[in-house]
Amino acid sequence: MQIIPLRAGDRVKLKKPHPCGGAFFSVLRVGAEVRVKCETCNRDMTVDRIKFEKAIREHIKAES
Ligand SMILES: [Zn+2]
Structure with a gap:
């Protein structure tokens, strides 16, 4: 499994x-x-990290 x-x-x-x-x-x-905020409606939600990682289609890294 990939982290x-x-x-x-x-x-x-x-x-x-x-x-x-x-x-x-x-x-x-x-x-x-993981706590995330919807960019469309601004609501935030907390999701179990493993479940969340499985739900990701695209990861856009923050510029540092
Ligand atoms: Zn939303």
Whole structure:
């Protein structure tokens, strides 16, 4: 299994869009759970990291 090096500030596109229709999320916090914010409706949610990594279609790394 591949570990995705997620970091706060990264953006992700998920396989399944948010109920609002948006597919892009900003990563706010990374730990055993990941806190992300929907870029379309600005709502945030906390997801189990393993489940979250499986749901990622595209990982857009933050510029550092
Ligand atoms: Zn949304």
